[in-house]
Amino acid sequence: MAVEKGLRADARRNRDLIVAAAQDLFLEQGVDVPLEEVARRAGVGVGTLYRRFPDRDALLRAVGEESLRRLDDLAEAAWREEPDAWHALCRFLRGSVELRLGVLPAKLEPHLHQGMRAGADLHEIRQRVIAGVQRMTEQAQADGALRADIGPGDIALLMTLQVYTPAGMHNEQAMGRVVEIVLDGLRADGGSPLPGTPLDEDDLHHYTAVRLPPAQ
Structure with missing residues (x-):
């Protein structure tokens, strides 16, 4: 940390x-x-x-920053340790969901969330995560493992996947099942065509961009 x-x-x-x-x-x-x-x-x-x-905001920022750093570590470890880009991408998405990256932003007041993302000290680490997602996506497609109608922006959306856990079902079990269903849908021999066009590199940067309110 x-x-x-x-x-x-x-x-x-x-x-x-x-x-x-x-x-x-x-x-x-x-x-x-x-x-x-x-x-x-x-x-x-x-x-x-x-x-x-x-104050609470300072603690929230620290938690948000730590989540981003853990995500960067996850991407690097997956790329370094897995045998190919597809397995790295699968490990990365499983880990992203386990980190529950989409939960904290959903609970934050929007202005605070944008302020957390605007930190200059996090720009470099955010760019590393973006580069890692692009690298895994492009190489997995070049290897023929990832379906062609997927872009790195689509992967970014899946990174923040939230899973509702019904009463009586263990949270990890629910998340694990949903993630494996998603990964099967990402395979090159996956099922039905997707609506619209793949979310590409520009969409990935837009997804992670910071949009601050205009100055008063």
């Missing part, structure tokens, strides 16, 4: 624990969960939490 420079080892550990606890609780209960509950889950005092994160 990337952290603020100059933190002592104990302060760094506390920060990491807080961000991890916040991520879990925001996904489980929503972004309005009491920060005291975040501190309890992290095993730190409330004062420690507020020293690192003066």
